[in-house]
Amino acid sequence: MSLVCRNGRRDSLTIRARLVDSGGGLDVEGTVTIEDGIVTGVEQGHAAPASLVLAPAFVDPHVHLRTPGREDEETIASGTAAAAAGGYCAIVAMPNTEPVVDTASVLQSLRERAREEAIVPTGFTAAISKGQRGEELTEMAELASAGALAFTDDGRPVASARLMRRALAYSAVADRPLALHCEEPTLTRGGHMHEGSVSAELGLGGWPSVAETVMVERDLALAGYEGRPVHLQHLSARGSVDAVRRARLNGVAVSAEASPHHLCATDESIRSLDANLKMNPPLRTEDDRRALVEGLVDGTIDCIGTDHAPHARHEKDVPFEEAPFGVIGLETAFAALHTHLVREGEVALAIVLERMSAGPARALGLPVPRIAVGEPANLVLLDLDAEWTVREDRFRSRSANSWLLGRTLVGAVVKTIADGRVVYDA
Amino acid sequence: MSTEARRHLLGIADLSRVDVERMLDTARALERTLDREMKKLPALRGRLVVNLFYESSTRTLASFELAAKRLSADTMTLRSSGSSVDKGESLRDTALTLGAYDPDVVVVRHPQIGAAKLVASSTDAHVVNAGDGKHQHPTQALLDLFTIREALGRLDGVSVAIVGDVLHSRVARSLVEALRLVGAEPVLVGPPTLLPRGIEEMGCAATTSMDAVADVEVVYVLRMQSERMQPGAAFVPSLREYTALYGVTPERVRPGQVVMHPGPMNRGVEIDPRVADSGASLVTTQVRSGLVVRMAVLYDLLTAPGLHVAAPALEVA
Numbered sequence: 138m139s140l141v142c143r144n145g146r147r148d149s150l151t152i153r154a155r156l157v158d159s160g161g162g163l164d165v166e167g168t169v170t171i172e173d174g175i176v177t178g179v180e181q182g183h184a185a186p187a188s189l190v191l192a193p194a195f196v197d198p199h200v201h202l203r204t205p206g207r208e209d210e211e212t213i214a215s216g217t218a219a220a221a222a223g224g225y226c227a228i229v230a231m232p233n234t235e236p237v238v239d240t241a242s243v244l245q246s247l248r249e250r251a252r253e254e255a256i257v258p259t260g261f262t263a264a265i266s267k268g269q270r271g272e273e274l275t276e277m278a279e280l281a282s283a284g285a286l287a288f289t290d291d292g293r294p295v296a297s298a299r300l301m302r303r304a305l306a307y308s309a310v311a312d313r314p315l316a317l318h319c320e321e322p323t324l325t326r327g328g329h330m331h332e333g334s335v336s337a338e339l340g341l342g343g344w345p346s347v348a349e350t351v352m353v354e355r356d357l358a359l360a361g362y363e364g365r366p367v368h369l370q371h372l373s374a375r376g377s378v379d380a381v382r383r384a385r386l387n388g389v390a391v392s393a394e395a396s397p398h399h400l401c402a403t404d405e406s407i408r409s410l411d412a413n414l415k416m417n418p419p420l421r422t423e424d425d426r427r428a429l430v431e432g433l434v435d436g437t438i439d440c441i442g443t444d445h446a447p448h449a450r451h452e453k454d455v456p457f458e459e460a461p462f463g464v465i466g467l468e469t470a471f472a473a474l475h476t477h478l479v480r481e482g483e484v485a486l487a488i489v490l491e492r493m494s495a496g497p498a499r500a501l502g503l504p505v506p507r508i509a510v511g512e513p514a515n516l517v518l519l520d521l522d523a524e525w526t527v528r529e530d531r532f533r534s535r536s537a538n539s540w541l542l543g544r545t546l547v548g549a550v551v552k553t554i555a556d557g558r559v560v561y562d563a
Numbered sequence: 564m565s566t567e568a569r570r571h572l573l574g575i576a577d578l579s580r581v582d583v584e585r586m587l588d589t590a591r592a593l594e595r596t597l598d599r600e601m602k603k604l605p606a607l608r609g610r611l612v613v614n615l616f617y618e619s620s621t622r623t624l625a626s627f628e629l630a631a632k633r634l635s636a637d638t639m640t641l642r643s644s645g646s647s648v649d650k651g652e653s654l655r656d657t658a659l660t661l662g663a664y665d666p667d668v669v670v671v672r673h674p675q676i677g678a679a680k681l682v683a684s685s686t687d688a689h690v691v692n693a694g695d696g697k698h699q700h701p702t703q704a705l706l707d708l709f710t711i712r713e714a715l716g717r718l719d720g721v722s723v724a725i726v727g728d729v730l731h732s733r734v735a736r737s738l739v740e741a742l743r744l745v746g747a748e749p750v751l752v753g754p755p756t757l758l759p760r761g762i763e764e765m766g767c768a769a770t771t772s773m774d775a776v777a778d779v780e781v782v783y784v785l786r787m788q789s790e791r792m793q794p795g796a797a798f799v800p801s802l803r804e805y806t807a808l809y810g811v812t813p814e815r816v817r818p819g820q821v822v823m824h825p826g827p828m829n830r831g832v833e834i835d836p837r838v839a840d841s842g843a844s845l846v847t848t849q850v851r852s853g854l855v856v857r858m859a860v861l862y863d864l865l866t867a868p869g870l871h872v873a874a875p876a877l878e879v880a
Contacts, residue, residue, distance in 0.1 A: 332759075332760055332761075333760060333761045334760075334761030334762070334764035334765075335761075336759070336761070337759035337760060337761040337762040337764070337765070338736065338761075338762070338764070338765050339676060339698055340676055340696060340697030340698040340699075340731075340733060340736055341676055341697075341698075343759070343760070410676065410677035410680060451653065454653070454655055455653060455654065455655070455681070456654065456673070456675035456676060456677045456678045456681055456695075456696075457675070457676055457677045458675045458676055458677075458696065459675060
């Protein structure tokens with residue numbers, strides 16, 4: 138088992154709600170009984186409070202825990218507390234830490250720390266290239282046996298096509314997928330936001346959508362050639378969604394991720410010059426956003442990943458161009474998607490829930506959370522009518538660089554059960 | 564400080580057409596005082612204007628300093644070199660520190676977009692953006708409007724070709740917005756690599772053809788920055804080719820057209836010296852306009868009764 142968390146007593150409880158598990162074709166009012174962390178009863182037909190939904194808990198394929206190195210921004214304890222509050226029963230941490238997770242010893246020490254601190258089961262990825270410098274491969278086989286879930290140079294692209302090809306071929310030995318941050322770096326140099334009419338007006342350096350799409354096309358071509366699976370991280374552009382759709386038809390094993398912010402917001406919002414709207418890849422146009430939503434609905438985008446990227450307050454409280462890329466997302470993901478996509482009628486609730494849970498679990502080879510007798514309880518209880526305002530002092534994360542600060546959202550996590558333990562109870 | 568929302572001039576978007584016309588009328592009234600022997604007016608006596616300059620500047624800094632002094636305000640200039648900025652102080656902290664002196668106006672020039680806005684959010688002073696990166700330079704646009712209005716007698720319907728490196732130009736961005744606000748018709752002209760994608764959504768035409776210059780009343784030449792031509796940043800193959808294609812030469816200027824340039828000029832690159840020194844050139848008028856328009860802006864922010872008031876706030880006997 139490559140997920141780790143601290144030990145604790147497994148809980149027994151009964152929950153009455155609308156049960157939604159599209160994997161099991163379930164959408165009924167009923168009662169779920171949990172004994173010592175295992176689902177022992179799923180009974181249909183009991184009237185439940187109208188706004189409460191019980192669903193398989195969420196899995197986040199893309200989280201930055203900033204540990205080791207920037208524990209002032211996030212720790213395993215604070216990041217997993219944030220995940221618990223967001224309804225997650227599993228998260229996957231990125232390796233772009235200080236130092237980079239590129240050796241088994243760094244990975245092992247992280248997993249040991251997670252066994253003491255992690256409130257929610259946590260998986261770790263390792264880098265594709267040593268130091269994420271894009272020059273030499275890491276020791277993937279040893280890293281895989283030390284528990285690496287996947288390999289990624291997330292935060293930066295693998296610029297060299299030659300190294301990417303080698304990584305794809307060699308990843309067969311480790312039997313783990315590659316998770317790819319697709320960005321052609323020569324096209325994004327000096328870029329701070331999506332290149333388009335808003336960047337033209339503001340004068341901010343443009344980060345064109347084609348910089349992502351050409352890399353998506355390259356990596357899909359290489360993955361097809363090497364016959365290896367790839368997971369594409371945080372897609373943002375229409376052209377990238379189209380490329381994934383075509384590649385799947387051609388038999389490439391590809392999973393694709395989009396973030397709540399790319400699914401809900403556009404570059405228009407950057408007119409405020411709020412550095413909490415600065416992320417990599419950048420917020421794009423309404424047309425790109427629609428393409429991501431269409432992809433989410435038809436399954437081209439099979440995962441939602443938050444790309445939770447904590448940054449210290451003083452690092453974001455600077456002019457836009459000076460600010461680092463990234464926003465936090467674990468604690469607002471469901472509410473943002475429910476408010477902007479489900480309530481607006483763009484995406485059905487069951488699809489959002491599936492893409493936040495079974496989709497990412499399958500993409501990274503993790504157990505798929507289910508509402509079924511005999512399964513460990515990995516469940517989230519949601520109140521679809523609860524309204525709340527995103528405030529800096531409400532975050533369990535150590536950082537508060539949210540693009541949603543001050544906004545009122547509809548839909549809240551009431552309870553999270555991860556691996557049989559109640560890890561969050563509002 | 565009053566409890567009303569403080570007025571700032573961070574970009575042209577802060578102004579209505581009425582505001583612009585009021586400021587230009589104030590500037591015209593002030594211009595008459597320039598020919599007096601005693602040039603100083605008591606209007607802002609006891610007020611403090613701080614110039615916070617993180618970028619080198621000659622005419623903008625000089626004209627803000629002189630504008631404040633001519634209105635009898637106290638002035639203080641802080642530059643990034645030789646200050647605590649050198650020691651790594653953040654812009655927010657510098658603004659908070661300055662706030663302790665209770666300035667009435669802080670004039671900010673900074674290489675990064677949104678810097679003036681950030682200062683405005685951390686002081687009680689009125690903030691004037693004197694250039695934030697490639698974003699906005701609103702007092703430059705106002706002085707250009709003033710210059711055009713004095714030269715042509717009107718702004719409504721005036722056609723203006725803005726020629727050159729639009730991509731890196733805060734002057735172009737502010738000027739397009741300002742011209743649109745007063746009913747003039749801007750057209751952007753430049754090589755395809757220096758015209759930002761989507762710029763026409765600001766409400767102007769954009770073309771790569773210098774033919775567009777023949778049809779306008781005002782030819783506004785942008786500075787071509789040589790640092791744009793360094794290896795790795797080659798937006799055009801050479802300055803020589805740029806000048807051949809887009810240089811404003813006597814052959815490209817028709818009788819009756821006026822030529823403007825925000826300075827500093829690269830003579831022989833974007834503008835031919837024969838044009839720069841010709842009767843068609845308004846370049847020195849622009850500098851003189853810069854002083855009175857900045858006086859008018861400082862005066863307006865500190866004394867105008869509020870937004871959208873048509874009458875000039877200042878009566879100069």
